[in-house]
Amino acid sequence: MTWIKLTRVPDASLTATKTISLSVIKTACSNCNLRELCLPFGLSIEELERLDDLVSTRRRLKRGEHLYRSGVPFDAIYAIRSGFFKTDVLLEDGREQVTGFQMAGELLGLDGISSEHHTCNAVALEDSEICAIPFSRLESLSREIHTLQHHFHKVMSREIVRDHGVMMLLGTMRAEERLAAFLLNLSQRFTARGFSHAEFYLRMTREEIGSYLGLKLETVSRAFSRFQEEGFIAVQQKHIRILDVAGLKALMNHRA
């Protein structure tokens, strides 16, 4: 279960790190196995080391714990090192909208930049670990490292594009299409992280899926059952096996 990934060795410095304790190795972006998915993408060795300085705070969260809440002052964004999160917005009258589910290598907290306060809640859906990245220091560093700056802009833009996808889903798709899109998206993201594309555990409840997809939990449950009857998937509570990716994809396009 290592994390040691000895990459190219420019000078003796990296070999030096190998002699120190595993827990210390784990604290650096330069040794993080998620670096190709996360903020460090595309950085050189020296640049990576400068980023390491910045990402000094790490935090573990238990399932159900909040990483941040809507309204609290913003001063850092967070990279998920391991675990699974949801973000949601609550209306005064109690209505909840889940705005996203985030997994390892993804960033949380970008919503807070605009008003200097977080505008949604981020909750761990399983025991998780995150790296806090003080935002003003990230801005400083990205003024110096072009690659970092550009990659950060790409990450923000990707979030906007993702949101457009969700708007499309909520605005134009019917229940089963939404759920199919959701499962295919999860599958694809698990794959990118080296997990099975066909078999995974859902970390969220039917109600949370429903909130994300603009459906009631009963509708989500029925759609799961229907997919199982059709032979597209095998469901048992939170355990999902995708049996027919093409079938699910077809279901999404079989409209006008």
Place this chain on the structure above:
Amino acid sequence: MTWIKLTRVPDASLTATKTISLSVIKTACSNCNLRELCLPFGLSIEELERLDDLVSTRRRLKRGEHLYRSGVPFDAIYAIRSGFFKTDVLLEDGREQVTGFQMAGELLGLDGISSEHHTCNAVALEDSEICAIPFSRLESLSREIHTLQHHFHKVMSREIVRDHGVMMLLGTMRAEERLAAFLLNLSQRFTARGFSHAEFYLRMTREEIGSYLGLKLETVSRAFSRFQEEGFIAVQQKHIRILDVAGLKALMNHRA
């Protein structure tokens, strides 16, 4: 069709510009009356002048014309100088989702940063004028001007927060709530631009409103009629007068 842009002359410049023709004066951020809403927000005089250099290309679009289309290479973002736009995403099967309506002072094209290609279409809903801001030059300049960098980040983040609002709307609100939220949002943005908060012309069709709100055009039309019956607004085709802001607001919260 000019676009000549004589920029300062590092000293004596401001007085100098005043002597040249109005149309030329208009081409600079430093003289743009939208600068407090747009990218230049918070910049000093000298910083503004550096931004002027960057924003050299201006373009007029007729109603119905595309500013960019999904799939084309991305190399600039666009500031709306005057006019009104929609952005939309088209699915292969012909379904359309309008992802936003943009007015003067707002930025278009942020979606393209992530993949270096635009991922939606931007269409002028009335004759409009935009300023093109070459993105790599904006990145360079924001590496030098902290304020610009930070403000740009805020703008991107604001877009993410806005999208969350739309997700909330599409995911949890009923038809009349959605339309009320839409009208109040437009009203608020017109106000910020010095127009009447109570009276305005819609630049988009019922179908485009419907697409944005995840409703069919008939539902939008019926909701307008209903609002009129209730005395919240006066509608005549695209001409809207808001008669009871509080009533519309109440309508949005009158839920469990």
Place this chain on the structure above:
DNA sequence: GTGTAAGCTTGATCCAAGTCAACCGTAAAG
């Protein structure tokens, strides 16, 4: 002007998803 097409309104009907309700399965607590 007059004709035509695009956009808007309104009515009648239908259906996908919501609501309400009962029951089941699993997991943690005692």
Place this chain on the structure above:
DNA sequence: CTTTACGGTTGACTTGGATCAAGCTTACAC
């Protein structure tokens, strides 16, 4: 091992918004 609580499934019924259809208004082309 039993209890309890939470989450999930399934059924019966309701309903908000979609669909289908007709007529109206406005703006522009000729």
